[in-house]
Amino acid sequence: MTDEEARSLRVGDVLYISGLLFTARDAAHRLFADRLAKGEELPFAPVPDVVYHCGPLAVRDGAGWRVLSAGPTSSTRLDPYAPALISPLGLHLLIGKGGMGERTEATLRECGAAYAHSTGGAGALAARAITEVEGVFWLEELGMPEAVWLLRVRRFGPLLVAIDSAGGNLYREVAQQVETQRRAITERIG
Amino acid sequence: MVKPDLVSHLVSGLRVAAIRLPSDVARALAQAQAREDTPRAQSELATMLAAVDVACAGSVPLCQDTGIPTFFVEAGERSPHLSLLREAIPAAVGRATREVPLRPNSVDPFSGRNPGDNSGRGLPPIDWQLVPGDDVRIHLRLKGGGSDNVSALCMLPPNAGLAAVKDAVLDHVVASAGNPCPPTIVAVGIGGGSALCLRLAERTLWRAVGERHPDARAAALEEELLALVNETGLGPMGLGGRTTALDVHVEYAFRHPASLPVGILLQCWAARRATVRVDRRGKVEVV
Numbered sequence: 351m352t353d354e355e356a357r358s359l360r361v362g363d364v365l366y367i368s369g370l371l372f373t374a375r376d377a378a379h380r381l382f383a384d385r386l387a388k389g390e391e392l393p394f395a396p397v398p399d400v401v402y403h404c405g406p407l408a409v410r411d412g413a414g415w416r417v418l419s420a421g422p423t424s425s426t427r428l429d430p431y432a433p434a435l436i437s438p439l440g441l442h443l444l445i446g447k448g449g450m451g452e453r454t455e456a457t458l459r460e461c462g463a464a465y466a467h468s469t470g471g472a473g474a475l476a477a478r479a480i481t482e483v484e485g486v487f488w489l490e491e492l493g494m495p496e497a498v499w500l501l502r503v504r505r506f507g508p509l510l511v512a513i514d515s516a517g518g519n520l521y522r523e524v525a526q527q528v529e530t531q532r533r534a535i536t537e538r539i540g
Numbered sequence: 541m542v543k544p545d546l547v548s549h550l551v552s553g554l555r556v557a558a559i560r561l562p563s564d565v566a567r568a569l570a571q572a573q574a575r576e577d578t579p580r581a582q583s584e585l586a587t588m589l590a591a592v593d594v595a596c597a598g599s600v601p602l603c604q605d606t607g608i609p610t611f612f613v614e615a616g617e618r619s620p621h622l623s624l625l626r627e628a629i630p631a632a633v634g635r636a637t638r639e640v641p642l643r644p645n646s647v648d649p650f651s652g653r654n655p656g657d658n659s660g661r662g663l664p665p666i667d668w669q670l671v672p673g674d675d676v677r678i679h680l681r682l683k684g685g686g687s688d689n690v691s692a693l694c695m696l697p698p699n700a701g702l703a704a705v706k707d708a709v710l711d712h713v714v715a716s717a718g719n720p721c722p723p724t725i726v727a728v729g730i731g732g733g734s735a736l737c738l739r740l741a742e743r744t745l746w747r748a749v750g751e752r753h754p755d756a757r758a759a760a761l762e763e764e765l766l767a768l769v770n771e772t773g774l775g776p777m778g779l780g781g782r783t784t785a786l787d788v789h790v791e792y793a794f795r796h797p798a799s800l801p802v803g804i805l806l807q808c809w810a811a812r813r814a815t816v817r818v819d820r821r822g823k824v825e826v827v
Contacts (some may be wrong), residue, residue: 364583367730375632377652406644407604418596418641421602424686426721447777448686448718469584470686470809472591493607493654494644506637507609508587510779521717524773524780531773532714539706539768 352528356442357462359511365441365466366507367443370484370500371400375423376498386438392489394500396398398437403428403446405495407473408483410477417485417501419473422447433457445509449521457513465513467520479506532538544560546624550632550678553826554609555640557682559765560602561592563718564748565725565730565786566810572723572776572783581781583747586777588809603810604626605684606642609633609658611666612743616673625676633664644680667739674820677827679746687724687808690716693734696800705730705802706765712804713785718778720806724785725749729803732793738803744789744793744816745807751789758790765790776809 351367359365359429372394374382415422425432430531432454437440441489442463444450447470458464468476489497512520566589570577573585595602611629617620630640637658646660647653658664693793695805729740765788775781786809796800815827 377552405604405643407601407606407641409641418600419602421604423605424689426575426719447721467777467779469587469591470718471603471684471808472587473588474598474600474602475591477600477604478594493647493656496654501603508583510583512779520779524775524778525717527780528714528772528774531771532710535710535768535771536707539703 351442353442357515358370359464360512360514360516361520363511364507365401365509365511366505366527367509368504368506369400370398370502371402372398373404373406373499373501374400375403375405375496376451377492378488378498379428379435381387382439383434386434393406393498396487397531398500399442400413401444402446402501406477406499408494415486417477417480417483420477420480421471421473422468424448425450429454436461436463455513455519458513459517462515464511464515466509467512470508476506479503480519544624544818544824546628546818546824547632549638549824550628550680550818551636551677554632554636554642554682556826557644557680557812557814558606558640559599560750561602562652562811562813563816564750565809566592568749568786569723569809571785571798575783576630576776579783580779584683585780589748593757601640601642602812603684604643605686607683607685607688608645609642609664610681610683611638611664611747612679613666614671614677614679615668616675617670617672619676619818619820620674621676621822625678628754629666629797630659630664633777635660635766645821647684650797676818678816678818680816681745681815682777682812683745684808685743687806688718691738692804693738694802694804695804698795698798698800700800702729702761703819704800706768706771708767708802709770709804710768713806714738714774716773716806718775721808721810722774722778723783723809724790725774725807725811726765726785727805727807728765728790730790731788731801732804733793733796734795734797735803737801738805740793741803741805744791745787746813751792758792762788764792
């Protein structure tokens with residue numbers, strides 16, 4: 351997507367995306383950060399502008415791979431590493447579940463990028479949108495879940511924009527509502 | 541007496557667990573969808589139910605995180621087949637990893653290497669319990685890392701009583717937010733000591749949605765906690781809604797006078813489980 355499209359995404363928007371994305375979890379985030387910090391080459395170029403927090407379940411299919419199930423992993427673990435990647439890699443959209451922290455949110459705001467939620471556990475459905483595995487990197491070193499998978503997707507979604515570049519944050523909204531409800535319950539239990 | 545083909549049946553059990561959500565869980569999700577009154581909550585549940593159908597139709601794992609296959613064996617002490625179990629269970633995990641397939645999810649904590657076959661020191665985790673009789677029931681479950689990461693052990697002061705137990709469970713569900721993929725099944729173990737209370741909670745993971753504890757006091761606590769958890773409004777995937785938990789299951793043991801241990805596990809909505817039974821004659825079936 352273009353910079354303008356990314357910056358215009360707002361919490362509550364429901365997206366279906368088509369194109370190339372890459373997966374990255376804990377180990378890959380560290381490797382990317384290390385490489386960028388040392389000015390070393392990345393395993394592939396150009397890097398897609400969409401990252402999916404996911405460790406797919408894939409099987410060999412002839413010379414290539416087929417993904418059977420590919421739902422999101424919890425994004426909060428990646429919060430310490432994501433800010434360093436967003437601008438250098440030119441990321442427009444981060445996809446995962448559960449949200450991310452303040453540092454990533456601030457970086458999204460600065461860079462005009464957004465975070466979208468994908469329904470956890472619905473891996474079989476998400477995999478149907480994957481039309482091609484265009485590559486897998488660091489498979490030997492990191493293993494299947496932690497490797498970086500380059501995936502071509504068609505109508506991947508529904509993706510719910512949950513953190514936008516204009517200060518919108520669905521998780522904060524829900525947390526405030528839940529906090530109010532929780533305090534009301536405490537008064538009754540005591 | 542027939543020598544049971546235990547490995548094949550365990551592989552079948554792992555396959556069924558990975559692909560087909562138990563009907564009590566699917567039913568509870570559908571009921572939740574009907575109860576939700578916002579499009580966002582309804583949409584999350586609709587996506588979950590659509591994935592359940594796709595997984596079944598395509599015979600593919602519902603969720604990509606097939607967890608670390610974990611077992612709870614109720615071993616009838618008079619079963620003539622006990623000696624088969626120790627080798628059959630890990631063998632089945634290896635075969636299922638290749639055939640179902642399961643995601644290779646075992647990592648050496650020192651080197652970070654993933655052997656690719658779900659093998660490794662200490663794996664698979666097996667909770668062995670001797671029971672009367674001659675049947676062996678091998679309960680298996682697949683539960684993702686995200687939900688395991690929000691497990692909690694709370695060593696409460698005993699004077700704080702049941703009110704503190706309820707507070708601990710509620711606080712923990714709220715703090716976990718969307719990470720365990722709500723609506724969850726909340727598993728609560730009370731008493732017994734630090735290790736046992738988590739084990740007690742873990743054993744409830746094989747109960748069905750709607751199953752109540754036979755002790756009326758524990759059953760009342762289960763129902764009260766379910767209502768309270770759902771009052772928080774955390775909702776499906778932690779995005780707001782009326783269904784934060786599909787059920788709450790409690791197990792308890794007597795406690796040390798100075799302790800009130802509470803173990804809390806959150807089972808994600810994709811509650812994947814199966815049981816393989818071996819009877820005295822060696823007949824094996826996935827039940």
